[in-house]
């Protein structure tokens with residue numbers, strides 16, 4: 001087995017709806033009497049040809065229509081956690097798109113309840129983690145406000161808030177008041193930026209949302225002043241190599257800016273984004289970049305350490321995981 005597949009790591013950029021494998025999608029479609037425009041696993045997989053972020057989002061939102069009950073969300077997250085654990089993920093901070101479910105009439109409490117049921121069960125796998133509620137930046141802000149009105153009543157169910165969906169032309173600033181409220185409740189703040197959008201989107205997430213981590217951020221390199229800022233303030237970037245290639249944010253893995261980002265002193269982590277759709281989970285993303293860029297054991301360990309120290313896990317848990325990474329690096 002590739003060494004990277006056993007590296008203990010933290011997954012910081014993972015949309016739970018993006019872990020919906022075709023087999024489970026069809027099973028849930030049957031269980032819930034939901035019609036999908038795909039009759040078989042093969043037909044569904046054949047639709048995984050994306051030209052950009054929007055072409056992916058269209059399929060992503062269509063497929064998640066099969067998720068209807070608390071048990072569905074539990075089964076989805078339990079399947080992800082089992083698979084991630086097998087690839088070395090020891091801590092997972094999981095994004096969920098609540099609005100995409102409440103808009104279909106699924107109660108917020110069933111979404112969060114089901115995801116939490118699965119996380120409770122993950123303790124058996126020795127895994128820890130939490131939930132990050134993402135606002136959809138391409139939907140009216142009133143929809144985000146409505147879901148937040150429910151979420152804020154139970155902030156202890158969340159680690160933080162995030163911002164995702166179609167980036168270009170959908171500024172972050174209208175969501176700033178929700179982030180301010182979330183911070184006041186003690187929640188963390190992250191945001192997608194610099195995936196398809198330019199460095200100005202990263203600046204906006206930092207300035208207006210006070211994002212502690214930037215999800216993707218691969219276009220930051222286009223602005224030397226931004227690179228200096230990110231490096232100086234040690235702001236983590238949750239990079240997703242397979243996603244960037246499959247959504248054509250970069251032309252190929254060989255041309256991915258990851259090595260340049262590391263060379264620029266950026267605090268990079270490697271993650272999977274929507275692994276069911278992009279061809280691999282966290283360990284496979286790590287294995288692929290290790291092979292592509294000839295990363296040795298200590299460079300891989302450094303990426304894993306970044307993921308742990310950039311996580312929102314308590315200090316004690318971080319220390320435990322850093323110990324596991326040291327042992328892995330020493331070849332234990």
Ligand SMILES: Nc1ncnc2[nH]cnc12
Nearest residue numbers: 015164165166192273274
């Ligand atoms: N890569 C991505 N970018 C923005 N929103 C997303 N939602 C799920 N995956 C996403």
Ligand SMILES: [Zn+2]
Nearest residue numbers: 164192215273
């Ligand atoms: Zn993402």
